[in-house]
Amino acid sequence: MPARNPTFILSFDFDGTLVHPESDPVFHPMLGQMIQHLRNQGAAWVINTGRSLPQTLQGLSQYGIFMEPDYIIAMECDIHKPGLFSKWTDFGPWNKQARKAHTRFVKDHQASLNSIREMVENQTQAQFLTGEYGELGIVATTDEEMEVICSFIDTHVRQFPDIGYNRNGIYLRFAHSGYSKGTALSELARLLGLNASHCFAAGDNLNDLSMLHPRHACMIATPGNGLPEVKAHVQSHGGFIATRYASEGMMEALTHYFGGKS
Structure with missing residues (x-):
């Protein structure tokens, strides 16, 4: 408890x-x-x-x-707490704020995301993925390939600091940098x-x-x-x-x- x-x-x-x-x-x-x-x-x-x-x-x-x-x-990002009978629920307004920020992030930076997608699809063997709930991510074939992709993404981050991403090995998920x-x-x-x-x-x-x-x-x-x-x-x-x-x-x-x- x-x-x-x-x-x-x-x-x-x-x-x-x-x-x-x-x-x-x-x-x-x-x-x-x-x-x-x-x-x-x-x-x-x-x-x-x-x-x-x-x-x-x-x-x-x-x-x-x-x-x-x-x-x-x-x-x-999303904060959850256990509820009655082990049902998990949002804790506070954070999750709702994060979802709104992500939607705004995708809208505001569509040009950058399109550029990144074009680079991934035309210059690498990696996959650019779109999830059921609007998640955007990349799966590379090697760590070295992901390093190259991240270097390219970082050129956009330097111009738009709220472009964020979470990397775990060959996997990457885009997110608003504030979350x-x-x-x-x-x-x-x-x-x-x-x-x-x-x-x-x-x-x-x-x-x-x-x-x-x-x-x-x-x-x-x-x-x-x-x-x-x-x-x-x-x-x-x-x-x-x-x-x-x-x-x-x-x-x-x-x-x-x-x-x-x-």
């Missing part, structure tokens, strides 16, 4: 941070015990992921994580009467960088399997780099930041 009045936040990316399919176990049960102990001390446990809400819930079940998070930030894992975490903290000094955030991939920053979380960490760019970023901001992968690395991180909390 969530703390009635949380005093701090534990925000974890899901894939590669909480779970790692190639590890044994995929999710270490001791991490679950540590999270539960900290919840008893006032923590709100948050999964902050690029997965959709249904995919996140499916992943929890798939990997045998039967604790229900206090909040889920899905699609790198990310980081800004969603700060909004959740605000709704709970907290701020960055009360937030712990951990992630392993490029789409986690926005929340691994002191403006959103003063306690940041990455597991041993974090990308080199993520490790360098965390180190440059005085964060913690674990030696072990995923959930075992998160046990190291929680011990580092909260080892004396009882």
